[in-house]
Amino acid sequence: MPLEPSYSHIYVENGAADYPFAKSLLEKFKRAKVINIHDYKEVFNRPKQDFDLQKQSPKLILAVKKDKFLYDGSRFVQDSNNINFFYNALSLNCPYDCSYCYLQGMYSSANQVCFVNLEDFFSATEQAIEVRRDQSQPLYLCISYDTDLLGFESIAPYCRKWIEFCRGRAGELLIEIRTKSANFSALADLPADPSVVLAWSLSPQEVCHRHERKTPSLKSRLHAMSQAIQAGWQVRLCIDPILPIDNWDACYRELVDIIFMEIKPEALLDAHLGVFRMSTDFFSNARKRRPAQELFYRPWKRERGTITHPEAEREALTNYVKTLLAKRLPEEKIRIW
Amino acid sequence: MESLPRSSYSHGRMILFIFALLPEAQPFLQRLKLKKHSLGTGLEIYLNDEYAALITGIGKVPAAVCTARAMQLTELADVVHIVNIGICGCREVTAPVGKCFLINNIKEMATGRTFFPDMLEKHSFTEGTLITVDCPQKADSSNTLIPALYDMEAAGIFQAASAFISIDRLHFIKVVSDHLHDKLLCRDTIQQLIDSVVDEVLNFVSTFSITLPIDVINEQEHAALDNLQLALRLTQTQSAQVRDLAMAFRLSGRAGLVEKLSVVANNFPKNSTKASRKLALEQIDHALRA
Numbered sequence: 001m002p003l004e005p006s007y008s009h010i011y012v013e014n015g016a017a018d019y020p021f022a023k024s025l026l027e028k029f030k031r032a033k034v035i036n037i038h039d040y041k042e043v044f045n046r047p048k049q050d051f052d053l054q055k056q057s058p059k060l061i062l063a064v065k066k067d068k069f070l071y072d073g074s075r076f077v078q079d080s081n082n083i084n085f086f087y088n089a090l091s092l093n094c095p096y097d098c099s100y101c102y103l104q105g106m107y108s109s110a111n112q113v114c115f116v117n118l119e120d121f122f123s124a125t126e127q128a129i130e131v132r133r134d135q136s137q138p139l140y141l142c143i144s145y146d147t148d149l150l151g152f153e154s155i156a157p158y159c160r161k162w163i164e165f166c167r168g169r170a171g172e173l174l175i176e177i178r179t180k181s182a183n184f185s186a187l188a189d190l191p192a193d194p195s196v197v198l199a200w201s202l203s204p205q206e207v208c209h210r211h212e213r214k215t216p217s218l219k220s221r222l223h224a225m226s227q228a229i230q231a232g233w234q235v236r237l238c239i240d241p242i243l244p245i246d247n248w249d250a251c252y253r254e255l256v257d258i259i260f261m262e263i264k265p266e267a268l269l270d271a272h273l274g275v276f277r278m279s280t281d282f283f284s285n286a287r288k289r290r291p292a293q294e295l296f297y298r299p300w301k302r303e304r305g306t307i308t309h310p311e312a313e314r315e316a317l318t319n320y321v322k323t324l325l326a327k328r329l330p331e332e333k334i335r336i337w
Numbered sequence: 338m339e340s341l342p343r344s345s346y347s348h349g350r351m352i353l354f355i356f357a358l359l360p361e362a363q364p365f366l367q368r369l370k371l372k373k374h375s376l377g378t379g380l381e382i383y384l385n386d387e388y389a390a391l392i393t394g395i396g397k398v399p400a401a402v403c404t405a406r407a408m409q410l411t412e413l414a415d416v417v418h419i420v421n422i423g424i425c426g427c428r429e430v431t432a433p434v435g436k437c438f439l440i441n442n443i444k445e446m447a448t449g450r451t452f453f454p455d456m457l458e459k460h461s462f463t464e465g466t467l468i469t470v471d472c473p474q475k476a477d478s479s480n481t482l483i484p485a486l487y488d489m490e491a492a493g494i495f496q497a498a499s500a501f502i503s504i505d506r507l508h509f510i511k512v513v514s515d516h517l518h519d520k521l522l523c524r525d526t527i528q529q530l531i532d533s534v535v536d537e538v539l540n541f542v543s544t545f546s547i548t549l550p551i552d553v554i555n556e557q558e559h560a561a562l563d564n565l566q567l568a569l570r571l572t573q574t575q576s577a578q579v580r581d582l583a584m585a586f587r588l589s590g591r592a593g594l595v596e597k598l599s600v601v602a603n604n605f606p607k608n609s610t611k612a613s614r615k616l617a618l619e620q621i622d623h624a625l626r627a
């Protein structure tokens with residue numbers, strides 16, 4: 001069945017089109033059909049959407065975020081014990097399509113929502129910096145948590161805007177931009193900033209191919225990561241989730257070897273490791289929406305509202321990759337979920 | 338009129354066309370050679386193996402009621418796409434009579450609610466906004482009119498149909514019949530207007546995917562799973578575990594599921610015990626993961 005190209009239609013919430021960020025986005029899609037809507041939720045939250053099919057022809061929804069410009073850090077990330085840890089949701093959904101992603105259980109739509117009122121996010125962040133609980137530490141903010149902003153940078157330049165916002169805020173703000181993108185070139189003209197961590201999620205090529213649809217290859221990601229390091233950026237290595245594919249141990253050993261052939265260990269800020277985990281509700285939704293995802297039929301364990309590996313398997317996966325990394329990195333630089 | 342013998346029920350996937358009026362339906366009935374069947378009082382349904390057509394009468398409530406009734410019929414259990422086709426009024430004189438639109442949003446005038454069919458399939462139509470009203474609109478009768486197309490059924494059809502199938506499989510195609518004047522259109526005019534778009538609509542419809550996403554396990558494999566469940570007297574939880582293993586097995590691209598399940602089913606006595614079921618599950622797990 002021939003489908004419309006991605007972003008063939010742009011739904012624009014009342015008032016959103018007046019924002020400069022929205023104007024620049026609309027300018028990039030002059031041939032798209034624009035449909036005016038009252039509230040992004042009337043399109044995004046519709047019942048009976050086909051997530052799978054929408055992923056093949058996603059639409060853009062431009063909206064104004066009214067509240068909740070910052071969320072408390074999630075228990076599903078490695079920094080969950082940091083009391084200054086927050087994340088925000090500048091965009092809902094992700095240009096990539098990973099089979100283990102919780103977004104397919106979190107949202108009923110695969111369409112991409114872009115919030116265009118960046119100034120409101122900046123104001124809320126400034127206030128949060130002022131009142132952060134541990135004033136000796138910067139406010140730690142993940143801006144690419146429910147999405148992949150760098151992967152979407154050529155369309156919506158959120159990373160650029162946030163990096164500009166970070167200028168001169170070293171010590172009071174630290175943002176993490178987590179990505180699978182190879183699009184470092186979109187930021188290459190910006191000077192490296194100590195308030196910004198660029199975090200690359202890397203997986204064995206077999207995982208990229210089978211479980212991370214639409215993402216750049218391992219080689220391309222590694223190249224982008226290397227470019228960022230050379231340009232002086234703080235770079236985090238993320239191997240998350242470690243998936244128990246066939247011959248997983250050999251695959252991850254090879255991955256670590258490939259990484260350190262390209263990158264000097266001392267150039268990395270740190271490394272985050274994790275295994276598959278998803279809230280039980282999201283897992284149940286995701287399985288209903290995408291019943292043909294092989295990963296959903298593994299013998300997972302339900303543990304305190306989370307679907308994850310049985311403990312022994314989880315430990316085997318993380319310990320193995322941790323041991324590989326520990327040969328190159330000091331242990332205190334390795335964080336595990 | 339003929340009543341439908343059970344043996345001729347469709348076994349394939351079906352596309353349902355919904356019309357308000359018989360003259361709107363006529364060009365499709367003729368082109369697709371659809372035959373009228375008696376499937377319930379007040380339900381005019383025309384069928385062949387691939388297509389069905391339903392005539393609802395005028396207004397969003399009759400349209401919603403007929404759509405919901407039709408979608409509950411076993412004869413229409415295989416409907417995977419619904420296409421509402423009909424004439425509409427248009428305030429804009431720049432859209433000439435006969436122009437055909439694919440609708441990307443439907444506003445229900447009475448409630449202020451808006452419904453959005455998913456615009457996923459590639460198409461060659463002009464897209465438009467449709468407003469479903471409760472009585473015919475006149476160009477000079479209201480100052481609340483906005484530039485759009487006007488009909489009297491689409492919002493009702495959308496709401497009823499979306500209870501049964503996903504919204505990417507709902508399509509609304511409207512042909513401009515007038516510019517909101519109050520003259521009644523004759524039957525022949527309506528038929529001609531629709532007749533002029535039949536080819537374009539059928540072309541569009543021919544691109545639809547008529548498979549459903551969940552066809553990973555085929556009928557034979559389902560039967561083998563049912564058989565295993567009965568043979569081993571599996572609990573609901575155990576049965577779900579086996580089906581998960583079967584799904585993982587098929588999704589990994591491997592074949593021979595029926596044989597593997599049959600071997601296990603035949604290996605165990607009919608009077609299974611808790612211990613033998615556990616052992617059987619271990620064997621299935623081993624056989625399907627290997």
